[in-house]
Amino acid sequence: MAAKPHLNLAMIGHVDHGKSTLVGRLLFETGNVGAHIIESYKKEAEAKGKGSFEFAWVMDSLKEERERGVTIDIAHQRFDTENYYFTIVDCPGHRDFVKNMITGASQADAAILVVAAPDGVMAQTKEHVFLARTLGINQLIIAINKMDASDFSEKRFNEVKDEVGKLLKTVGYKEEDVQYVPVSAFKGDNVTKLSDNMPWYGGETLLQEINKFKVPEKPVKLPLRLPIQDVYTISGIGTVPVGRVETGTMKRGDKVIFEPANVRGEIKSIEMHHEEIPEATPGDNVGFNVRGVAKKDIKRGDVTGHQDTPPSVAKEFTAQIVVLQHPSAITAGYTPVFHAHTAQVACTFTEIKAKLDPRTGQVKQSNPDFIKTGDAAIIQVRPTKPLVIEKVKEIPQLGRFAIRDMGQTIAAGMCIDIIPR
Secondary structure, rough: OOOOOOEEEEEEEEOOOOOOHHHHHHHOOOOOHHHHHHHHHHHHHHOOHHHHHHHHHHHHHHHHHHHHOOOEEEEEEEEEOOOOOEEEEEOHHHHHHHHHHHHHOOOOOOOEEEEEEOOOOOOHHHHHHHHHHHOOOOEEEEEEEOHHOOOOOOHHHHHHHHHHHHHHHOOOHHHHEEEEOOOOOOOOOOOOOOOOOOOOOOOHHHHHHHHOOOOOOOOOOOOOEEEEEEEEEEEEOOEEEEEEEOOOOOEEOEEEEEEEEOOEEEEEEEEEOOEEEEEOOOOOOOEEEEEEOOOOOOOOOOEEOOOOOOOOOEEEEEEEEOOOOOOOOOOOOOOOOEEOEEEEEEEEEEEEEEOOOOOOOOEEOOOOOOOOOOOOEEEEEEOOEEEEEOOOOHHHHHEEEEEEOOOEEEEEEEEEEEEOO
């Protein structure tokens, strides 16, 4: 039997809107978390007077186990439906989520946005929607959760649906790309079984909607881009860089160039999972042997491309960013570290060109003196050493980045224009 296609599914939404409970319910009802695990947590939860928290509790307890080094990782829990196998990318701290999304650790193909019916849209809901859009997630299901706390009211469902719909429209989502499902993660309504409590709902269960996501097309038509993660020297073989193909295809005999090292070579062989393969396509993690390149010539953060369509090396670039958290005002001259694909390069904000309305992307103020937490902006950036980055409109996979400073992700962004080196 052919393997099911794989999709990364992000769970996003406000911190108290029941994401964990919903993930727990989905995993449990699809048989991806055993009943005995739930049962033992349930007893423990009841003993601590937290009876109602059984599924959220499973998530939290699994998280604690993970922190103790037990190998259940709910943040990357496998979950099977009829058509796909999913990796659930649970995004507890949206700042970590942003960093993972940008560095490709969990490039989500689709997302479930959880909005609690009693509360409706909150500040964090807006932020997540904007980020989902900035990060290129095009398929969305809106799970309007805690319907039990709103008396399973159709009127309340429609109010929240309209509110979310307006928000999605402002950031450019099309109505046909979005589905709305009223659910109660706690009680299990409409998660995997249609609920008798909401006879007015004519749609499908959350699980059925998830099963209808589309597999994104592999970007094989784009130029080859393979950011290097590591470089090895293997005796009897030679130099073997390792990395994941982001776009394009790589074949034996290809003439390649590594940038910004500006080193050229020819592909002798490509290996994946210890087997030689004739060609590598987007999503493949490969090691490849290159003729004419020494280990000392290239390093992590370099990007491989074909010699006739080499990776772009920026002397300067223009970026659109969202400041997620920063203790003070950010002004021109600020030099944090940019994490783009596998590269980490300190870059200077040479100019803050405009402050944007984060919900619409329209210019709010030109040439502001500073930007702060919550602001979206257009900035001019100068890397302190050569950096490969692409325009997000041309090669989106290499056009996004996270900005880190003081041990945290302070901003996320995308490259909109480049002054080449």
